[in-house]
Amino acid sequence: MQKTYKASELEVGQALPDLDLETTATLVAGGAIASRDYTPVHHDKSAAVSQGLPDMFMNILTTQGICSRYVTDWAGPDATVTCVKTKLGGPNMPGDTLKIRGKVVSTDGDDADIEVTGNNAWGNHVTATFTLRLP
């Protein structure tokens, strides 16, 4: 099994590997339904268009779910997420490449804060801080 980082092994400023995520209609709709969010703008393009957007857009829970796996894929399976602070920006839609980047912003005992940004052609989609409890 993948080794999990200890907080003492991390350096503030250390970058996580880049993740460029191609957003598809399947991902947007699949994420919304997996999170039981049936709001039409997340699975029905015509509903989103009637609200002035070119296409259906990713719901918050999917964005958080993807960012969470981005962080724990890097940190290792024994990293426990204890807190997520999310700042919401512009939409993420089919055809957008969501560029997910992360870095260690602080450590405190066994805890570490990881800042994750997700940007696409519309600008910043999400900025989130994950607090991890590490072994």
Added chain:
Amino acid sequence: MSDKKKEALEAEIRTYVGKPIGPPVTGRDPVNEPMIRQWCDAMGESHPAYLDAATASDTVHGEIVAPPTMLQAWIMEGWEMHEGYDEPKNEQHRLHKLLNDNGYTGVLGTNTEENYTRYLKLGETVTALTVIDSISEEKATGAGIGYFITTVTTFTNQDGEDLGNMSFRVLRFKPADGGASQAASDGGGEAAVAQKPSRIKPPYGHDNGWWWEKVAEGDCLPIQRCADCGKLRHPPRPMCDACGSQNWDSIEASGKATLHTFTVIHYPQFPGYEYPIISAIVDLEEGERMASTIVECAPEDVSIGMALEMLIQEDEDGFKIPFFKPAS
């Protein structure tokens, strides 16, 4: 809105602060493997503690647990949500309807904070109680003036054990565009579809338009030259600062340059640009100095005096711009 009417509205919205939006909501299904698997498929999750009892037992969790960010999913209404709500169903809807009816028609989620006491185990039933925690003073924002409404949801299991909490902040606002976006969202007529932002185009006027046209036509970097005394000048302008002549032509620069100075821009970030941006002043081989951007180079590899070469790149709209990269 008159001051009196606004005072009355503010007094009424304040009555919602501290109120639960309704009775606690219990998730339809207990924490279960099929829903976790479906979540993991969509999120690209392969965490050993979420999917397989054998591998989960090797982790700190010891057994299958649900992904933490799935917490809210366990109490989502699901299918009913697609129908929308004609009549307010709870205090939160009533508060939003009140503001909507008073011209605060826009709504925008701005931030969330979730605290997870622990990961959820299979078979647990999740109950959520949501309270309207605070309503801000009226604020001026980029979207329009409005109120930030914060709700706090606490999650417990079937034994009343604390599982975590979530605060969610939305802005309820009067659209700054005078309601055009709302007319669109009401389905009234043709919706104004948002355009994907792209790079901001340079000012393009009588004195410098020719320069950008030459870049686009010739895939080259032109430098303006005085037709009388031969002095080069950049950026383009109508008169020679050496002899005062207004006659000019141009030459094609070799594209070779050295870096005079630079700065790395991280913030603020505008849509249509890749960050960080290495913004540079370069000395062209011909002697002129120009502002440009260094590409195909990591910020830590940039040093003053380094040799550069010009390249032309096209932005998403096909607009051609000369940039510089480290000389090969």
